[in-house]
Amino acid sequence: MIFRQLFDQESSTYTYLIADPATKTAILVDPVLNQVERDLKLLEELGLNLRYCLETHIHADHITGTAKLREVKGCLGVVPDHAQANCADRHIKDGETLQLDGIAIEAIATPGHTDSHMAYRVNNDRILTGDALLIRGCGRTDFQSGDAGTLFDSVTQRLFTLPDNTLVYPAHDYRGHTVSTIGEEKRWNSRFAERDRDQFIEFMANLGLPMPTKIMEAVPANERCGRIASPDTTNIISIDFSSTK
Ligand code: FE
Numbered sequence: 001m002i003f004r005q006l007f008d009q010e011s012s013t014y015t016y017l018i019a020d021p022a023t024k025t026a027i028l029v030d031p032v033l034n035q036v037e038r039d040l041k042l043l044e045e046l047g048l049n050l051r052y053c054l055e056t057h058i059h060a061d062h063i064t065g066t067a068k069l070r071e072v073k074g075c076l077g078v079v080p081d082h083a084q085a086n087c088a089d090r091h092i093k094d095g096e097t098l099q100l101d102g103i104a105i106e107a108i109a110t111p112g113h114t115d116s117h118m119a120y121r122v123n124n125d126r127i128l129t130g131d132a133l134l135i136r137g138c139g140r141t142d143f144q145s146g147d148a149g150t151l152f153d154s155v156t157q158r159l160f161t162l163p164d165n166t167l168v169y170p171a172h173d174y175r176g177h178t179v180s181t182i183g184e185e186k187r188w189n190s191r192f193a194e195r196d197r198d199q200f201i202e203f204m205a206n207l208g209l210p211m212p213t214k215i216m217e218a219v220p221a222n223e224r225c226g227r228i229a230s231p232d233t234t235n236i237i238s239i240d241f242s243s244t245k
Contacts, residue, residue, distance in 0.1 A: 006035065008034060016028070030055060031053055035065060043073075053065070057080060057118070063217070079091055086223075092118065108121055111151070127167070135168065136175075148201040
């Protein structure tokens with residue numbers, strides 16, 4: 001398996017490029033609009049054909065690169081079941097597997113950061129945890145239908161029940177971490193290791209974080225799979241793909 005972790009400095013977002021080396025088919029998970037040129041260059045250099053763009057959730061801090069990548073590469077945009085994105089080609093449900101030739105990507109519903117968030121287990125040895133579980137942290141729960149109790153349940157019941165040696169690849173990191181394991185997070189992620197459900201809810205209610213600077217533009221754009229509305233709001237810049245859902 002080809003597996004690359006790519007970083008966007010502005011939003012501290014990790015994008016993952018996964019590909020089957022035998023067939024050269026590829027998927028990008030959580031692509032960032034500002035990094036589309038980087039991703040296209042890497043696909044080209046590795047000789048890969050982009051089949052899917054997959055989102056862990058509707059992001060509030062950056063605009064997805066999916067619309068641009070669909071326009072250029074003709075790939076399919078896949079979003080979690082129930083995500084507010086009618087533009088998607090396909091929705092993926094809890095327990096469903098997206099098969100990328102020799103690579104199996106299994107969706108695991110992990111709501112709490114948003115109400116339709118999915119984590120993706122790749123070939124049973126690693127998991128892309130999105131914003132549900134970060135390394136020694138977790139995504140915030142104070143907007144986009146977030147719910148701290150739901151996130152606690154998702155992490156402790158859906159993620160911490162995976163084998164301890166499962167590699168953890170988050171959607172963001174702000175402190176220089178790149179990868180962890182489920183066993184390491186169970187022991188050292190203080191948000192979960194040192195708190196019960198009620199204590200976690202109280203902790204998350206008092207984080208006092210500012211709103212993401214891009215939330216007002218990012219969420220509506222991401223609900224259109226990354227297409228940007230022009231100032232008159234009626235015109236959408238970029239190609240309008242009809243939904244095949
Ligand atoms: Fe997020």
